[in-house]
Amino acid sequence: MPYAVDFPRVYLSFDDGPDREWTPRILDMLEEVGMRATFFMIGRQAQRAPELVRRIAADGHAVGNHTYSHRHPWSMGECAARAEVRDGANALSELLGQPPRLYRPPYGRQRTCMSEQARTQGERLVLWNLSAVDWGPWGTAGRIRRRLAHVRENDVVLMHDGRNRHNRPDELGRMLPGFLRALAHRGLCSCSLS
Numbered sequence: 060m061p062y063a064v065d066f067p068r069v070y071l072s073f074d075d076g077p078d079r080e081w082t083p084r085i086l087d088m089l090e091e092v093g094m095r096a097t098f099f100m101i102g103r104q105a106q107r108a109p110e111l112v113r114r115i116a117a118d119g120h121a122v123g124n125h126t127y128s129h130r131h132p133w134s135m136g137e138c139a140a141r142a143e144v145r146d147g148a149n150a151l152s153e154l155l156g157q158p159p160r161l162y163r164p165p166y167g168r169q170r171t172c173m174s175e176q177a178r179t180q181g182e183r184l185v186l187w188n189l190s191a192v193d194w195g196p197w198g199t200a201g202r203i204r205r206r207l208a209h210v211r212e213n214d215v216v217l218m219h220d221g222r223n224r225h226n227r228p229d230e231l232g233r234m235l236p237g238f239l240r241a242l243a244h245r246g247l248c249s250c251s252l253s
């Protein structure tokens with residue numbers, strides 16, 4: 060049962076997917092509590108799992124552009140950097156029949172030409188203000204749980220459903236059901252960014 064619109068909100072976001080193993084599990088967990096989130100997808104990954112992209116949209120979540128192949132924004136020339144943003148959006152548009160309205164740069168690194176490209180395409184730049192740090196040696200379920208216990212109304216929370224690089228969706232997946240129940244218990248509801 061979806062929450063009423065005037066519930067205090069948070070905005071959970073999942074980056075670097077979709078992932079055939081973890082994205083469906085996370086979608087099931089969100090469905091269980093009737094909450095929505097935003098998935099910032101890598102275009103190349105989206106093309107590999109079109110059915111997941113469509114399920115995410117059909118389930119009422121928002122989809123954002125996380126570039127085509129997740130290259131570090133500072134690792135390439137301007138043409139290639141703009142193409143990453145353009146191709147990422149095109150991949151999602153083709154799968155969903157409409158262009159994404161949100162953009163998040165890889166590693167949260169803002170590069171002017173990429174932000175400009177996203178804006179030209181009608182996408183709003185969205186970063187985050189609370190990170191799960193669900194990667195690397197500190198990305199264990201226990202540590203993620205302690206970090207996210209600090210979540211407050213209107214926070215945009217960074218998490219990862221994709222296994223890109225050092226992400227640990229397995230650890231995130233272990234703590235997520237409990238975290239979502241705790242949110243609901245506090246009267247907080249996750250909504251999609253739109």
Ligand SMILES: [Zn+2]
Nearest residue numbers: 074075165166
């Ligand atoms: Zn990323």
